[in-house]
Amino acid sequence: MRFNTRKWVKPEDLNPNETLFGGRLLAWIDEEAALYTIIQLENTRVVTKHMTEINFMSSAKQGDIIELGIEVIKFGQTSLTLKCKARNKMTQETILTVDSITMVNLDEHGKPKPHGKTKVEFVDERLKKNFKE
Structure with a gap:
């Protein structure tokens, strides 16, 4: 799983227990x-369709640095299914997991649109490919 994003837990992110608000x-x-789906499918029109069970495993407090990891599970015809893990950057303790997040690719009218993608592409690989053409 690639961890591309980090978030710093600030006072405005806390719940009444002074831990990171789940929402x-x-x-x-x-x-x-x-963002991950937009980059993979090369389309800014995407929406979240579904999230499976969200498993909160531990908590975070003010000052903690949270890393978010995303991994592709499946490419559908109009969708991309991902899994996610949030962890404490310093301790590596898992805070939350989501087994499946379905993101849908849309056309200009907001209707599901086939994307034609079948594998993960990294931007630098895409740029190299386009540069050679």
Whole structure:
């Protein structure tokens, strides 16, 4: 799993227990899943369709650095299915896992659109390929 994003837990991210508010972490994950999908499918029109069970395993407190990891599980015809893990950067302790996040590729009218992708592409590989053509 690649961990591309880090978030710093600040006072505005805390719940009344003075730990990271779960909703804030889920918002970070949703944004990361959308950005990952946009880059993979080369389309800014994507939406979150579904998230499976969200498993909170530990907590984070103010000052902690959280890493978000995303991995592709499956390429569908109009979708990309991902899994996610959030962990404490310094301790490597897992904070949360999401087994499956389904992101859907849309056309200009907001309807599901086939994307034609079948494997993960990294931007530097895509740039090299396009440069050679």
